Amino acid sequence: MIKIFMSVGLLFSINLFASTGHDHSHHGTKKGTQEKVKAYIKACDDGDMKSCNNLAVLYDLGEVVKQDKKKAIELYTKACNGGSKYSCNTLGNMYFKGDSMVQNKTKAIEFYTKACDAGNDYSCNNLAIIYIRGDGVKQDKEKAKELFFKACDSGNIGACKNYKKLNESSK
Template sequence: MNILLAMFLSISINSYADYFDTALKAYNKQQFVKAIEFYRKACYSGNAKGCCNLGVMHANGNGVKQNNVKAVKFYSLACDGGNATGCFNLGVKYDIGEGVQQDDTKAVKFYSLACDGGDAGGCANLGTKYNNGEGVQQDEFNAVKFYTLACDAGNAGGCANLGLLYSHSDDEAKQDKPTIFELFTKACDGENAIGCLNLGLMYDKGDWVEQDTLKAFELFTKACNSGSANGCLNLGIMHTKGKGVKPNNAKAVKFYSLACDGGNATGCFNLGVKYDIGEGVKQDDAKAVNFYSLACLGGDAIGCANLGNSYYDGEGVKQNKFKAYEFFKKACNGGYSGGCSNLEIMYSTDNIIKPKVKKLLRKAYYSK
């Protein structure tokens, strides 16, 4: 589950806080230096929201040099003053180790305070901590509890994470498809990319709902536009196969590129294949090698095997059979049988490896 990170400015105005009112108006006009001045006055006059917003401005570098240590200081003042958003943002800082030493236990503490204070993001992140067993003993019951609180309060990430938890549960009673569908729908309606992606997968596969590739395509588009690399990957696949849309390899390349840029190893692999065979792009062995390398680094076993082929044949890279062995072995260890087959062929026929080394490699292969 992904930790939900968010920083936002409160737009509530305390009747006694003229400083806060002035600061907020200045901020909305992008008069950041003036906003900083009056949020500081509001904060030191006892306005917790002023402290929180002052922390946000230091975290983002608005009107002042970006400084996460100072952001933590003001979030602490806000949280001490009872501001739930300040507690949430302080929890995020401890969660990711920004401006403070990373500390899961403290992150849990401040997410708890935020959740108790009505901050739905705090509840969602607390659910993730219980689900992952970070800073607290792993507890699925509490993960469900806090994801539910978050979702019921309108937090789309809480709905998405609850849907994922149910869909991956070993308890068949929790794999309630109508509930999972509802949760992903609520998440997607709240612009959550994970919700849109998983809802798209349900429509694509006809999982509980009637299969609808057009709807799946629409949802994958929404997921991709919201930053989901997996959403972009699925769009690329649909453009390649002509599912829900006419086949278009140029568009497939575009979406595989977005997926790869987003860290999706399969996207990098598919992009490598496109360059390898010249489909949707001009054939380019060197670029194919580049994307197979990224795929392999990302854990894609077939990417490692194709990279091994490139080194073996000297296509797009200087021929190097030792590196070919290396990548075939990585592919084999990654569970791809084609990599194992190529290793066996090289052990049997290639004379580039000294007999003693070949014997050791063969022993390693058969001891898998």
């Protein structure tokens, strides 16, 4: 039984915190990247949440622009509030790990739930892991199973493996 839970734990940890929805098309010449950043800024200001997310990633990682975690969080929040499931997932990751902010698992769960409800399979998988571990919530294997299934149904292979392992360990 311990062996099963250790295997399940390994699978659970593999997919936790994946996917930013980051567009890597900014890589290229210096002039081209500066123009891309300007285009992201304009598009974000005009309400394009994908551009807000991409700009947030640049500030978060310090790619092309000077790293500014505070600005990144502002942009992720704007994009999440505007419907970007990737930004919501990233905020969930940041709150869960305490990356550039005080760790807050309740907030992490809130953002993961918002992203999962919007169809982000990584967030559904992350939530399932949280429920299976009882990490910040009451442990709930049935809820975890539902979330793994939802993520698996969206094409998340790791979630499919997690779902299968959870079913096998329940027998």
